[in-house]
Amino acid sequence: MKPNLHPMYHTITAHCQCGNSFETRTTAATLSVEVCAQCHPYFTGKQRLMDTAGRVDRFRRKYATGASEPVAKT
Numbered sequence: 001m002k003p004n005l006h007p008m009y010h011t012i013t014a015h016c017q018c019g020n021s022f023e024t025r026t027t028a029a030t031l032s033v034e035v036c037a038q039c040h041p042y043f044t045g046k047q048r049l050m051d052t053a054g055r056v057d058r059f060r061r062k063y064a065t066g067a068s069e070p071v072a073k074t
Contacts, residue, residue: 014032017034020039
């Protein structure tokens, strides 16, 4: 096998934008992430629920043609 074929992995401290830091192994010298498990909405339980009913009503009002009944296909 050729020498120095595989990259060298080393332990670094990755930093999140929320201020959290954690250790991981990588080939990079530094690592900065935007979202981690401490600030991601899925893991923190602070998910924003989408108002799908409001969106559907807004779509129907925007593209209303004036016809109250659907057109039958022939």
